[in-house]
Amino acid sequence: MSVEQQNIKIRSAVLGAAGYSGAELCALLCANPYFELSYAFASAGRSSEPFAQLYPRFQQQVDILVEPWTDERVETLDVQVAFLALPHEASEAIAPLLLAKGIAVVDLSGAFRLKQADLYPKYYGYAHQHPELLAQAVYSLMEWQTTPLGDLVSVPGCYPTACTLALLPLLKADLVTKDCIPVISATSGVSGAGRKASLSTSFCEVGLNAYGFFKHRHRPEIEQNLGRKVVFTPHLGNFKRGILATCVVTLKAGVSAEQVAAAFQHAYASKPLIRFTKNSPNVADVAGTPFCDLYWQQDGEQLVIMSAIDNLLKGAAAQAMQAANVRFGKPETAGLLAGANL
Ligand SMILES: NC(=O)C1=CN([C@@H]2O[C@H](COP(=O)(O)OP(=O)(O)OC[C@H]3O[C@@H](n4cnc5c(N)ncnc54)[C@H](OP(=O)(O)O)[C@@H]3O)[C@@H](O)[C@H]2O)C=CC1
Ligand SMILES: CC(=O)N[C@@H](CCC(=O)OP(=O)(O)O)C(=O)O
Secondary structure (H helix, E strand, O other), X not given: OOHHHHOOOEEEEEXXXXXXXXXXXXXXXXXXXXXXXEEEEEOOOOOOEEHHHXXXXXXXXXXXXXXEOOHHHHHOOOOOEEEEOOOHHHHHHHHHHHHHOOOEEEEOOXXXXXXXXXXXXXXXXXXXXXXXXXXXXXXXXXOOOOOOOOOEEEOOOHHHHHHHHHHHHHHHOOOEOOOXXXXXXXXXXXXXXXXXXXXXXXXXXXXXXXXXXXXXXXHHHHHHHHOOOOEEEEEEEOOOOOEEEEEEEEEOOOOOHHHHHHHHHHHHOOOOOEEEOOOOOOHHHHOOOOOEEEEEEEEOOEEEEEEEEOOOHHHHHHHHHHHHHHHOOOOOOOOOOOOOOO
16 A cells, blocks of 8 residues: 555655745645655754754744755655755755655756756856756646656746746737747845845845846746746845736737636636736735735736745745645645645
8 A cells, every 4th residue: 555545644854944945845844734844954064953943933833853964864864755945056966866765856946947958057057967857857837737747846936936827828828929028027025035144135235126137047947938038037125025027918919808817717717826816916915825816907919917926935835835745646735725635
């Protein structure tokens, strides 16, 4: 009888548990009736420390020791799945070690998101060391995922999640002109840059500014998802968490409001983590939730779509949890929605 059939909890490890997205994932795993958080790791440079000491807000919710990770730990790791909330290059190096031990990997970094290895030097600044794994990795934008996830799951980036969920229904429904290059402006809260201190993300420095013009690593990821070029301009805003993406496209002549609405309904009517809002979405309404809020306004052939997510949840940890639930045959929203597991 399989582990799933016996209803034994799926043993899991989180690497990068001291970081923002890893910490959220630890909390989600502890709230998920089908998973057990068996190990939590930070970098080798740290001493072991109780999780709640690193994140007091999770006291009495996450009771585990965060230990320093060294690659030797892979030999004694007794888990079915490891979640990697690590810098891209660390994920790229550690994932093959885990896979070789038969441990499924759910990677929150960008290490396995792009199918073309030659894009890594340009957009990530390094040459990929395991290009053979790019073909094996399954990109887990679950609202659009139709094939089995396998043992190497690559969780979409935060901006690409918001933008792809906004734009793909229209492209799939063939409502956008052939030569339209979607224009995307998206603003992220500061937690998007991770917990490590830096001058550009310190409290007194952050106002509202654009960055990464034309060369941000999420541009090729969005283009891979949509199958067309985009203009993508990320911004940093002075709030903690959330992404608001404004996406502009040109519709084919004569496309009606009903056709646009039908495209979104067709794509997402049965998707539990997508919400259509009555007014322009607000990051404050998605912060702390696993939802993506979508809204649009049309003026003739011009369409503006707004998309809001919590970068640490739907953009990272909740999306990883959603994928792992499906990967292990559990309800997609287990541990994510109150009452969803009843
Ligand atoms: N923040 C966000 O909004 C999102 C982040 N992501 C991705 O998730 C990953 C983590 O991001 P985030 O949580 O922001 O990052 P943080 O900087 O907050 O945390 C990174 C974590 O990784 C650990 N770490 C760093 N290097 C190593 C290593 N070589 N071996 C083992 N552990 C290591 C750090 O340990 P220590 O604390 O000891 O240094 C820390 O626990 C990144 O790839 C990021 O791109 C994805 C979507 C959204
Ligand atoms: C505000 C900020 O700095 N955001 C990060 C993106 C968030 C992130 O960690 O990227 P992934 O989703 O690819 O993992 C950035 O622009 O690099």
